[in-house]
Amino acid sequence: MRIGLLGTGPWAELVHAPVLAEHPGVEFAGVWGRRPEAAEALGGRHGVPGHTDLGRLLSEVDAVTIALPPTVQADLAVRAAEAGCHLLLDKPVAFTVPDARRVVEAAEAHRVASVVFFTLRFGGDQLPWIEEQAAVGGWFTGRSDWFGSVFVPGSTSPYAAAAWRREKGALWDVGPHALSVLLPVIGDATAVTAVAGPLDTVHLVLRHVGGASSTLALSLTAPVAGGGTGMELRGESGTVHLPERGEGPVAAFHRALDALVTAARTGEPHPCSAAFGLRTVEILAAAERSLATGATVEV
Structure with a gap:
């Protein structure tokens, strides 16, 4: 799976980019940001291009991860889904119900997988605990x-x-x-x-x-x-x-990437899909x- 990163802030720099660069199951294909110079710099640190043309990046990848404010995430997620890209979203999906619903509808209409990165839901100790208590x-x-x-x-x-x-x-x-x-x-x-x-x-x-x-x-x-x-x-x-959390978000983001790859391959919605993001x-x-x-x- 070729993945592009949308965003260049601390979350993109500290979590998204390094995980995309080292994760064995995906190919880090490029970075787009609202500040072209920041996208070029972040991409350069990981040996991938920084894009000024979002449409070009979307045409070259299978999925995107988004590390941008909720105020802009929904519009970008809809555009990516329309381009056929699977979505790894940040929380909250949006600040309004209509915006979050647009993301869900776009993902469903274009049959792309979606995962929202709630860090605890991908924690090494927290995930099995959640599943166990739900079963109890x-x-x-x-x-x-x-x-x-x-x-x-x-x-x-x-x-x-x-x-x-x-x-x-x-x-x-x-x-x-x-x-x-x-x-x-x-x-x-x-x-x-x-x-x-x-x-x-x-x-x-x-x-x-x-x-x-x-x-x-x-x-x-x-x-x-x-x-x-x-x-x-x-x-x-x-x-x-x-x-208690014994690991940082980097390990959790690796698991979130695996979840996106699995959802895209199987067509089975992940429990933390955009629809769950909408509910929150x-x-x-x-x-x-x-x-x-x-x-x-x-x-």
């Missing part, structure tokens, strides 16, 4: 805490410069991660209530099919000493906790409406 069932409630310190004074995070992340906050940045684990284990959400906390912090309460409930606490502005992530499930089998966008958009109105929103 009988969960009564879940709790997910995501307290990051991306925007605290003195932060050295390479992702702090992302304008979309600063504008949309933790709800749209780490919220998709939390949902990507909770939904396949506890079940789809039917309603969400959101309450604002300090700075960008937001607390969500979800009602799930079958009667279970869950709570999410999300922040990118937590004090460093109070940061960290965790997930807990309680049910008929007792209490379990999501394994629907829930996050409902949470935004709940924040604005103070009411519980059905999803």
Whole structure:
């Protein structure tokens, strides 16, 4: 599979490009970015061309990976699907339900595979844990805490410069991660209530099919000493906790590439397809409406 990379920022530079260059199952074919000089520089570091003409790159590859803000991802994903390219997308797929739905419809219409890179869903310890808990069932409630310190004074995070992340906050940045684990284990959400906390912090309460409930606490502005992530499930089998991440996103991205190759070869949709990405966008958009109105929103 020949794959092109769309994007030249930190996520593309630190994760996408090096994995594409070393993954044995794909051929890294080129880079396109909104800044031509950055695309040329990133491609040059990995021995592939930097493209100024997106159409030309799409005509030369079988798939694309996208490492660009959600504000532009949907349009590019639709264009790539129309060119017959399989899609490895970033989360969130988009900031609006109509934009996310356009991606799903384009992928279906042009029969291309899609995978959304929710990092935990491709974690070496997390993936089997998620599958095991989903098989166990009988969960009564879940709790997910995501307290990051991306925007605290003195932060050295390479992702702090992302304008979309600063504008949309933790709800749209780490919220998709939390949902990507909770939904396949506890079940789809039917309603969400959101309450604002300090700075960008937001607390969500979800009602799930079958009667279970869950709570999410999300922040990118937590004090460093109070940061960290965790997930807990309680049910008929007792209490379990999501394994801590022992590896970085590079290993997970290798697995995401394998998932895309498999989905493209077999025609079987991956559990983290664009359709699942759309569902997370629907829930996050409902949470935004709940924040604005103070009411519980059905999803």
